[in-house]
Each structure stands twice: as C-alpha cells, then as structure tokens.
Amino acid sequence: MEKIVIIGGVAAGATAAAKARRLSPDAQITMLEAGPDVSFANCGLPYYIAGDIENRSSLILQSPDSFKEQYDVDVYIHTLVTSIDKDGHIVNTMDTRDGSKKQYEYTKLILAQGGRPIQPDLPGADYDHVFSLWTLEDMDKIDNHLKHEDPKTAVVVGGGFIGLEMVEALVKRGLKVHVVEKMPHVMSLMDAETAGFITRELHSYGVGVHTETGVVKINANSVELDNGKKLDADMVLLSIGVRPTLQLAIDAGLAIGEAGGLLVNEYLQTSDKDIYAAGDMVEIEHRVSGKKVRIPLAGPANRQGRIAAENALGGKHAYQGAIGTSVVRVFEAVAGITGMSLKQAKAAGIDADAVVVHKEHHTSYYPGAETVSVMVIYDRQTGVVIGGQTAGYKGADKRLDVLATAAAAKIKVSEIADMDFAYSPPIGTANDAMNMAAYTAENKMSGFSPSLLVSELDEFIEGKRLIVLDVRDVFAFQKSNLKGAHHLPLEMLSQNIHAIPKEVPIVVYDETGKKGHQALRTLKNAGFEEVYNISGGHTSLQRHAVAVGFKNFHVELLPIEKKNIHQKEESTEVESNKNVSQDELARLVVDVRTPGEFRSGAFPDAVNIPLDDIMSGKGDLGDNTDREIIVYCASGARSAYAQQVLKQRGYTNVKNGGGIAAMMSRM
Numbered sequence: 001m002e003k004i005v006i007i008g009g010v011a012a013g014a015t016a017a018a019k020a021r022r023l024s025p026d027a028q029i030t031m032l033e034a035g036p037d038v039s040f041a042n043c044g045l046p047y048y049i050a051g052d053i054e055n056r057s058s059l060i061l062q063s064p065d066s067f068k069e070q071y072d073v074d075v076y077i078h079t080l081v082t083s084i085d086k087d088g089h090i091v092n093t094m095d096t097r098d099g100s101k102k103q104y105e106y107t108k109l110i111l112a113q114g115g116r117p118i119q120p121d122l123p124g125a126d127y128d129h130v131f132s133l134w135t136l137e138d139m140d141k142i143d144n145h146l147k148h149e150d151p152k153t154a155v156v157v158g159g160g161f162i163g164l165e166m167v168e169a170l171v172k173r174g175l176k177v178h179v180v181e182k183m184p185h186v187m188s189l190m191d192a193e194t195a196g197f198i199t200r201e202l203h204s205y206g207v208g209v210h211t212e213t214g215v216v217k218i219n220a221n222s223v224e225l226d227n228g229k230k231l232d233a234d235m236v237l238l239s240i241g242v243r244p245t246l247q248l249a250i251d252a253g254l255a256i257g258e259a260g261g262l263l264v265n266e267y268l269q270t271s272d273k274d275i276y277a278a279g280d281m282v283e284i285e286h287r288v289s290g291k292k293v294r295i296p297l298a299g300p301a302n303r304q305g306r307i308a309a310e311n312a313l314g315g316k317h318a319y320q321g322a323i324g325t326s327v328v329r330v331f332e333a334v335a336g337i338t339g340m341s342l343k344q345a346k347a348a349g350i351d352a353d354a355v356v357v358h359k360e361h362h363t364s365y366y367p368g369a370e371t372v373s374v375m376v377i378y379d380r381q382t383g384v385v386i387g388g389q390t391a392g393y394k395g396a397d398k399r400l401d402v403l404a405t406a407a408a409a410k411i412k413v414s415e416i417a418d419m420d421f422a423y424s425p426p427i428g429t430a431n432d433a434m435n436m437a438a439y440t441a442e443n444k445m446s447g448f449s450p451s452l453l454v455s456e457l458d459e460f461i462e463g464k465r466l467i468v469l470d471v472r473d474v475f476a477f478q479k480s481n482l483k484g485a486h487h488l489p490l491e492m493l494s495q496n497i498h499a500i501p502k503e504v505p506i507v508v509y510d511e512t513g514k515k516g517h518q519a520l521r522t523l524k525n526a527g528f529e530e531v532y533n534i535s536g537g538h539t540s541l542q543r544h545a546v547a548v549g550f551k552n553f554h555v556e557l558l559p560i561e562k563k564n565i566h567q568k569e570e571s572t573e574v575e576s577n578k579n580v581s582q583d584e585l586a587r588l589v590v591d592v593r594t595p596g597e598f599r600s601g602a603f604p605d606a607v608n609i610p611l612d613d614i615m616s617g618k619g620d621l622g623d624n625t626d627r628e629i630i631v632y633c634a635s636g637a638r639s640a641y642a643q644q645v646l647k648q649r650g651y652t653n654v655k656n657g658g659g660i661a662a663m664m665s666r667m
Contacts, residue, residue, distance in 0.1 A: 002027040004312055005091055005104050007081050007248070008112035009038030011298050012279030014062060015305030016110050016312075021071040023313050029073045030104055032093060034080045037136050038062060043298050045139045046162065049146070050169035059136065084109070084252040086272050108312040111262065111270070111277040112305060113245040115296055120157075120240060124218030130236045133162060142237070146173050151234030154178070155223045157215050158239035159186030164198065164330045166237050171205055171331075172565050178208035178231045180223070182240075185211055185547040187328065190337050190389055191375065193356070193454055193536065196543030197391040201333035203546075204563040211548075242296045244281040259283040261294040266318040268308040276312050278304035285321035287408055288339045288386050289348050295322045323387075325404040331565070332393050336400040339387025339407035342377050342453075351380045354388075354453055355440040356536035358512040359433040361395030366425040370394040371512075373536070374437045376403065376413060383412040383445060395433070402434050413441040440513070440535070449517050451535040452507065454544040458551045460532075466505040469493075471519045472538065474664045475601025476511060482541060483554040489661030490515045490522075491635075497526050509534035509541070587628045588621065589657070590614075592642045597634060603663045611638045614645055625650045632657035 004020050006013045009031050017031050031038065039062035047053045064075035076093075079102075083092045091104050117132040119125065129151070131142050145151065154170045156163050159181035170177045179186065179202065185195040186202070186209065202209050210225065217224040223233045249262050255271035257263035261283030268276050280296035282304070300322040310317045327336030345352035354377040360369040372392035378385050388403035390396040406416060417438035422428050431439075443449035452460055468485040470477050477487045488496055490510065500506065506528060510516040516533040523531045534541065545555040589606040591598050598608040609619035611633070621629065629651060631639040636658035646654045657663045 002313060003105055003107045004029045004110065004309070005106035005108075006031045006110045006112060007091065008114055008279070009033030009035075009075060009077070010040065010042060010112075010114060011301040012114070012305035012308070013110070013112035014039035014067075015302045016112060016278060016309040017067065017073045017075075018071055019306045019309040020313060021073060023310060023315075027313065029071070030106075031067070031073055031075045032079045032081055032091070032104070033075065033077045034096065035135055035137070036077055038064065038067065038075055038077060040136050042134065045133055045136070046165035046169045048139060049133075049142055049166070050172040052172075056136075081248055084248065084275075086252060086275070089274065107274065109275045110305075110308050110312055111249060111275065111281065112279045112301075112308075113248065113281050114301070115242040115244045115280040117238065118241045118243050120215075120238065122215060122218055124223075125238070127218060127220070127236075129220075129234060130218055130238065132238045133166060142235075145235060146170075149234070151175060153221075153232040154235045154237065155180060155215070155231050155233040156237045156239060157223075158241070159183075159209075159211070160188070160239060160241070161326065161328050163237070163239035164202075164328055166239060167202065167207055168205075168330055170235075170237075171207065174566075175234075176206065176232070178210060178233075180210045180213060180215055180225065180231075182214045183211065187335065189326070189341070190335060191341060191343075191455060192547040193540045193543040194335050194337070194373070194375065194389045194391050196545070196547035197373065198328070198330050198333055198335050199546050200543070200560060201331050203560045205331055205565060206562075242280060244294065244296075246281060249277070249281070257283040257292050259292045259294050261292075263292075267311045267316065268304055268319055269311065276308040278308040284319065286340075287321040287323045289344070289350075291348070293324070295324045297322070297324070297326060299325070320408075323404060323407050325400065327397055327400055331563070333391070334393065334396040335389070335391040336396060337387070337389045338400055338404040339385070340377065341387060341389075342455075345377060345379075345386055350386065352377055352386060353380045353441075353444065354378070354535075355437060355444055355451060356453065356513065356540050357433060357437045357440055358536060358539045359436050360429065361392060361433070362427055363425040363429050368394075368426075371539075372396055372399060372433050373539070374399050374403075374433045376416075376437045376441055378413050378441055380445065383414055383441070384410050385413060385416070399432075399434055413438045413445075417442060440517075443517070444535075449520055449533060450531065451513070451533045453535050454540045457534070457553070460507075461552045464505065466507060467500065469500075469506060469508045469519065470538075471508055471510050471515055473601070473659075473661050475660075476538070478601075480538070480542065480556045480558050482509070482538075483556070485509075489665070490519050491659050491661040492665055493519055493522055497523070500528070502528055505530040505532070507532050507534060510537045512539050513537040587630065589663075590619075590621075590629060590631045590642070592631050592633050592638050593660075601660070603632065603657075603660065606632075611642050614642050621646070621651065626652055629654045630657045630663075631655070632660060632663045635659045636662070 041059045067073045067075045078096045154175045154177045156179045187195040213225045213227045255263040279301035283292045283294045286293045307317045323339045325338040342354045356375045358373045361372040370393040372395040375389040377387040385406040390400045421432040470485040471490040508516045508519040520531045520533045591606045591608045592611040613619045631642045633639040639656045643654045643656045
C-alpha cells in the first residue's frame, strides 16, 4: 500500500492531498502542517481586512475534520517536521504545542512548505504595531490592531501585489497610508507606464508614494526613510518579498537550483526519486525563456500540487512550466503582466520589441466604455508573442488572459490580428484592443509605421536635433504636452506640411497613438523619411512621467482626480445650452458634441446643443431661419448630420465647421 505523506497543507499541499485520494482509493494519505490552519484562501486575506469579505469563515476552505470526512486524509496541524530520513523513508515531527515527537513512514513524500515573508533586519521591526501578512493568524493580528488600537496612519513597506492590496485595505479602514518602495516605481515587475496607471490611482485616493527609498528605522509612531524623510505610522506592514522554506530540504541533502528554489525535474521530482515537491518552494522552467525561475503564485502552486500527487502515484505527467501571469486590483484600477517584460527579454538575448495601444473596452457609443491598455511584447524576428501587460478600469483581465495564452502557445502577432474575439456593444468592439495591438505590431515590424516606446524616448532624444509634433486638439495640448513640441492638429497637418523640414527626424504623438499613426502615414506619403510615432501617445507619456519621469524632456502632469473610498460618485450632469435668444450674435456657433466633450474645451462663445437634442427638436435656435449658423463637433461627422437636419427644418444658412481643430484654426 502506498503511504503518501505531504508536508504543508495550504495551496499545493491541500490540492495534492485531494488529487491523491481521487487517484487512489486505497493509499494512506497523511498531511502535516506546522501552522494552525490548512487549506485557507491566503489570497483573500487583504480583502477580509478591507471589509470586502465579511465572514472570516469564507476563507476557510477545509479543516482537518472535513479533509478526513471528505477525502479520508489524516491531517495533523501544529506539526513541525524536524527532519527527513530518506533511507528509512521516515519523517520526524514535533508538536509545536507540547513538544511531543512522532514519526511517519512514507513510500512517497510531497514537499509543499511554500515560503515565508522576508523579515528585514530593521531597528523597531519587532514592535507590536509591525506586521506581515501570510496566514490567517497574521490577518487576525492586523484586524485586532485596527479594531482595538484605532490607528490613524500606516506605512506599507513594499509596493508589490500584497503590499498594494493592503494599501487599499487600510485606506478602506480609514487610515492615511504611505507606501515605500525601494525600486524606481511600484509594481517593479511591470513597465513604468503600466505602473504609472496604478500610481495615479494611488494618488487619487491620497496615498503617499515614496519610491527609490527604503525604511531605515521604525519608531513607535513613525518610520524613517533613507532619504531623510519621516512618515507618521501608527502601524507598519512589511511586504518586501517571499523567501522559499528550504531548510528541511537542505538538511535532507536535496538539490537546490540556480534560482534559489528546490530543484525538481519535469515530473516535479526532487533529487531523491521518492520525494516530490510543489508550490512556492520549488523552481520551475519559465515557458517563454526556458530558464529556471521561482514563481510564488497560487495558480501554479495548485497545478503543481495536482501533478506531484499524480506522479507520486506512478503517473508520468510532465509539468510544462509557468509564465508568471499576475494581476492586481488597486481600488478600481487593474493592471497585469504575463510572460517576459521587454527588459527581461532583451537581457535574455531575445531580439524583442513591443507596442502599446489604448482602446475602449467596449464600443464607445455604448454607455460605460473605459479605456483598456495593452502592451504586446514579441520576438522581432518571428513575431511570436513572448509577454505583455494590460491596464484599465474594465477589461484588463480579459486581454491579459489572451496574452498569457498567446505567450504559452507561442502564437504570433499576425495570428492575433486575425482572431475573432467576443463582440457585442456592451461587451467588446468589432476590432478588439488585442486586434489593434497586433495590427500596430505588424505595422512596426514591417516598417509601415515605426514607433517608439515611452521608455525609449530619453535615449532616442539625447543629443539629437529633431522635431516633435503634437497632433491633438488645442485644448488637450494646452492642458499638458511634451515641452518643446510643436502643436499641429492632425486635421491641419496636410495643409501645413510644406512648413515642416524634411531633413531632420520627426516624432509625432496624439492621445493614444491612433491619430499619431495617421499623422506618420501622412508625412511618409509626403516624402518624409524618418518619422516615428510615440506608442501609446500622450496617455503613455503621462503614465511613465508619473511613475519615474523623464531625463531629457518634461511632460506636465495632468491634475489628479481626487477620489474618496467612503463616498459614492455623484452625477455631475451639466445642462447644455438649449435655448438661444434672438438678441444673440448674428452668427451662431453650435457645438453638437456631448456635454462632457464640450466641457473639455470649446470654441469661444459657442453654445452646446448635442446632436441628439438637435435631432429631437429640443435645441431651440429661434425663428430667424436666415441667420448664419456654424455647427461643429470633434471630427466633422456629427456636425455634417446636424447641418442636414437643420436644413430640413428650414434653416437656410447652416455651415459645417468640421472638427474642433479646424474651428480653432480660424481664430
């Protein structure tokens, strides 16, 4: 009879135990856990502290009793394994409550001890108001501190996934929070512009963000940083990383790998043929780079647990590796990463490149559309997707899963360009953001539309004589621009193209990259040879600037929208101008855009009568049907429709002013 002993009872261990029983009704299965709990939802801990999960019991997935009842698995908690006798196939244990010792025989052993939060050697790190978050017990200590000590301020040390989830949780509990990160920006795994999206969200909720600095001392009510700053802190959360739990394996003489984790083969077998391992403690193969890596995530841990159990019972299931797909939600903002970053790919010797697009997550005309951002990272020679990042308030997770699938399956950007994605106006667009990203990558690879990532601009601009063209409308330009850029709206480019020198490189940008591409093609078709579009446009410029800034030029940051977690958003509907008196100007200028567009900037003295109001007859233009009326919108399309409707109603002198850029050029 097989005797399966599993050391560790959370993600990988609990999954292994359940899988082993499903495979073998006869095996004797024993699970040993050093802590007080097994099979709990450790990923949900921050959300209980935040109040999003109301009941603590929701986080408890199994107990020793339920494991016995459901799976006939013997579970022993508070049981620390002190040594492994490989020759005798015995594990030695000690009960952490009373010190009693016991031995367990095994035919196959599965190590699933996971990792532990790194505890920095800091003065004051042992204070009672200093915490880390890894177990239910940790969660309870934090929750009790919040309830009974009523802290007002907190510092979270570490701007990774758990750190930022805890920032949100503490803000929701009413604290003023600062996050301190040693790297140049929070979410250091991600590119700066992706991290910038999260950084702006943190600023919106009043979170202090301190990067490229570290904590040197923790005091009773404050922390001191290495840049000389002191931050108020009634409580401190340490979240600077996870270290694999390896001492037991090392003492047993099991091989440790180059990435610092327990070495396993494709079958998750350690250097001892009868010992398998899974979860945060092992190092596995990265499916894109082929290198050994540690990926301490719940998804891979669960899958590894299943496979380790299967192989321990005689299976030959090869684990294919992982690609590190990770996603975080901070307040309403979501960002994720999968595969390799561009920096990682280049460091690995891959001739990699990337593009960025920003597109509405469903059709713009259906209410509630939000911008979703997609960065696709690909092999320049083959076009194969090797990674990517996404960000947005809606739809970022969906696109991240597409990128993860593409990277794992080695799909080319040309294949994504032709893929059908789910489309309905409330759900998606006819050309999804993934299609658009693929088109953009194809255009860059072919040379049809060369582009520059915002992370490349500093190096590209340094020491060069060039021209930067901002092709957005005047109001967007006035609010923020790349200093030194020449403003020339796209609609005015063709008629002014003769004034642009052809002998110097030209960099163009718009808001998201789409109109920048149009401007680039206009210039290329006119004989300009060296033209580049800034990938992601002004949106990407803003995000990179807020995360790490630029060295060789300046971009004025847009104001941060202030948000309050405790208040519901209030409607800010603005009345449009629907009635015009006979005493007004002889020439009437009508902006037929929506009130929101009108608020973003309009032609002087224009009145706002949205096209829908003109069509329904709500916009009263008076009885003088011979008055000169100029209608305009964003591009000229809606105003052409308004012109037609007004002429049908008897207004004889209606002119289409076109888009806002064309109107402003007449001033």
